[in-house]
Amino acid sequence: MTATTSAPIGAPAATSRYAEVYAAWKADPQRFWGEAAKAIDWYEAPKTVFDPNAGVYGRWFTDGVCNTCYNAIDRHVAAGRGEQTAIIYDSPVTGTKARISYAELQHKVATFAAVLKEFGVEKGDRVIVYMPMIPEAAIAMYACARLGVIHSVVFGGFASKELATRINDAKPKLILAASCGIEPNRVVPYKPLLDDAIGLAAHKPEACIIFARPQSTANLIEGRDYDWAAEVAKAEAAGKKADCVPLKATDPLYILYTSGTTGIPKGVVRDNGGHMVALHWTMANLYNVHPGQVYWAASDVGWVVGHSYIIYAPLLAGCTTVIYEGKPVGTPDAGAFWRMVDEYKITVLFTAPTAFRAIKKEDPEAKLLANYDVKSMHTLFLAGERADPDTVLWAERILGVPVVDHWWQTETSWAIAGNPVGLGLLPIKPGSPTVPMPGYDVRIVDEACHELPPNKMGSIVVKLPLPPGCLPTLWQQDDRFAESYLHEFPGFYKTADAGFIDDDGYVYIMGRTDDIINVAGHRLSTGGMEEVLASHQAVAECAVIGIKDELKGEVPCGFVVLKAGVTKSPIEIETEIVKLVRDKIGPVAAFKIAICVNRLPKTRSGKILRGTMKKIADGDAWTMPATIDDPAILDEIAEQLKGHGIGA
Template identity: 75%
Template sequence: MASRYNEVYQSWKSDPLAFWAEAAKEIDWITPPKTIFDPQAGVYGRWFPDGTLNTCYNALDRHVNNGRADQAALIFDSPVTGIKRIYTYAQLLAEVNAVAAVLKDFGVVRGDRVLVYMPMIAEAVIGVLACARIGAIHSVVFGGFASKELATRINDSEPKVILTASAGIEPNRVVKYKPLLDEAINLAAVKPEKVLLLQRPQEQATMIPGRDFDWGDLVVAALAERRTVEPEEMKATDPLYILYTSGTTGIPKGVVRDNGGHAVALKWTMKNLYGIEPGEVFWAASDVGWVVGHSYIIYAQLLHGATTVVYEGKPIGTPDAGAFWRMIEEYHISALFTAPTAFRAVRKEDPNAEFLKKYNVGKSLRTLFLAGERADPDTVAWAEKVLGVPVIDHWWQTETGWAIAGNPVGLGALPVKHGSPTVAMPGYDIQIVDEAAHPVEAGKMGSIVIKLPLPPGNLPTLWKQDARMTESYLIDFPGFYKTADAGFIDADNYVYIMGRTDDIINVAGHRLSTGGMEEVLASHPDVAECAVIGVKDELKGEQPCGFIVLKSGVTRSPIDIEKDIVKLVRDKIGPVAAFKIAICVARLPKTRSGKILRGTMKKIADHDPWTMPATIDDPAIMEEIMAALQHKGV
């Protein structure tokens, strides 16, 4: 079908208030907003300031009341434990009510904080929705996060209660959460009053009398008694949650999400961006600890009356590289949303997609969405070829909560250009500027900025840090939000994200994109994934260094492939890149959400002081990177 994108984007641009007023009608308000946007409120203005609602009511009660009580709301599938469970909207509401009742018994009231430190289990979603129901502000910290970093988040958010589980289950190990949590509470200056802990069969945690309470005892009892809690009336501008982006040292950065704008924006995206109808299954293969998990595991599908998925497994190894295909066939998944890293892992393990032949994914799957880091054209092309469905890259940030740029499938998809997440979504006026904040011409690289105000669903501020919000995002380019990403917009208004502004390297005065070089490396037939960093160089300022992971079954010598790679960059980008260092490694260091830790790799290569990132998936990989650099004399 012909895309309505241009018409819809222009309707937003010509009258933003009318556009978002119309979108807000999709939400059940207690007090419908009369004021759509107040430019005088908050750091840069606030959305729907006189409206009131309850996010949990919009996610659950209204669907139960309107005929979806027996429809699947949440699918829980755990290949690491062999457990599967489907919750209907009515069952999920009953579970949420039970946890909400327990939190109320603990004395949690509107505005209190509740920290959630849980693995990828249904109870994590249930706990979060229970907070939203009673007006408590939830702060999810990735399960298994190190004690020191967890302590900084406890100090900053000052939670009254912590929801946790005894362990997270990995393919080859059990991660004990309770000792990490106990140590974090010990380190923290702020002490939670109570801990509600879910004991998992794989690990029985030790309980501290008077502080720790068993989920199995209290929640199961509340469920048996069919306890209910009335949804709290919240202002649209009241915080729904705090999500920390970084901060292993000093005060962490807590992104705040409000209730009203968040609900309006996410509901709008399900139909218009993702093309999902109520009742369909939309699977975001992420973690509830990350923003994708907040937006597209916990909230968006439920606001829309669709079905969401909580998956406790990996793209490979649980049990094999066909894990995703099994899920899609079994649950009739219409759209999958994951990180490019996941597909690179599947491709490395199963380059010819042999496992895919065992499953019928074409029966339900319409679209694959990628986000989280740059989707290199080679991975996109492979996914298109093996799946036979559109592969849609889109770009957003923890701070924005939903896509800044994308290809709006629900409005009619635009032509895909490999390497681009397509075009700005309604709400976002994306511009490319130079260091003096002057606009640059089409096709020229610069800093990517968004004209204020940011649309609904974006962060209104940082938790208790309005000044830091301004300093971090709004000062460098007055009137604009600084994304800290670099890239360009082409003549068709397609956006290209070439890396963080920190990843643009300066080689003898030439500003070069590491993303552009990675595209070249990834195009080599033997390369499964890669990363390029800039390494200090006395003569040139910086020189590029490429790390490459080879596909399974490659028999050629790594030295020969490294020579190929150096020649390939010279042929495709030219001598200006001064690309001379290619290093084959067994694997790349990544966060548990799949982002490659290029910044830490650069510090190691530059012999600068560095600390082990709190979110790293496997710390042993850093030793491998150090050894590889040493072997090359870097």
């Protein structure tokens, strides 16, 4: 059954404390974050909240001493809550389900940390984690955090060449991997990919520990590769466990490489202290989730959402987190998410808009929802790419709960802008992730860094310093960090997103700065055009790119995927879409090319590969993106473009 609410869908709370809380942060940032830091257990509480002279632009809690693993696991056990479920594991692709309590997790993590110590790994060393969505991935990450070892998670199944570049950059002492990952229709052996990557890499790890899954065996190389279960059994038999290591708040917790990088990758560094303070603050104030409740971020541990809101934030807050090895559709159907909410009484679901577009495409009328009780869920959060208003409104209609878009980046680890449900829901404006969170002074500027008035589109920047939890630098690349993010707009962090702020202070993200196209001197947002395309009743999802044009410089080209059961021909739909854009945006858009496609090329995290599509359409040289989910789709796109006389 569908959840119901007494107030209109998305109706704001009678009173929201957002304005008061944001003003308090702005008036005294150090006091604000100093108070937030009291929610964390410290070996030595920080006396200095922010040191502007440390690091590239300043550092948070420089004299604090802490441990992330202790705060996420051990302190809850010490407080008498060891029997509460910490992790729910649900794997529809293998038919496996499990619950791990905080006490069990503590035992598993402390034991595996002892295994790492036996291999000579210690504070400051790096370990690469190359694993699918299984509990052992979380155990690996927390075992590293327990010892002060810097983990770098690389998405399981990532191409060997790209894995090799990360091995060369992070220089790990160990690599932790599984024998395979499992997709709905295939098993992906990881060990051959790992072996090839190590062969390609100039840096060689001292050892690899492989978790064997029954779906695929792994050939272990003697003297280098070790069996996970056997090493854990040895530690268990000897009664070995490792304690949490006290760390500086500024010590790195992890390195996460931004997706789609080429050449020398950008390794985003995350610290221990500021990361904990910021993520803990968000659980109650942004997501309105509290100890004992079940929080599900339907993402992957290979991405920043998985780091922040599968592994760390829920457990820092004493919640139950969900590790889901499946898809929104096809495992087994478009009711998969509703089954999860019903079965585990999930309070908040956080996923990417592309997941809901996939559900909407397969089940446009949400008929499968009627089979489940989803009353436990009070809010759906979307992030990862722009949430088009059509998807937001569809989800609101079928679920009967607020659908909250929020905007953040790999670099920030938490929301730059959002609707802070825990402070009282603000009015929802579909198409906007709402307002800046405390810690973020968001501005819209032109190319000369002059601030623009409301409703004027420009580059979105954040006034320095960035709040706790955001990247202090790139791994061993301070100069590149400053050049990439700080130099173009002095005194600000460059988000590389474009948009505007309206008269009410709501932020609108209209795309990456390179997604703003110039049509005969008019700056137009491809995101705004995508809104129009998505409003067509036959369209499940869409993408708009700018392609080269001799006369106008650039013209827009739209790609649409149709909902299941559409009876009109693609030519009819394409004609209607062209007219729709002309009617809603006007002739200035010069929108004349709409192409119906079977599917859109995406990364494994669900982001549409607009940049690669543009290169194909422009006839420019392009390389297969390392993060692509299915390479064959780009060939299909190229053929369909050729059919329209484009990119040939």
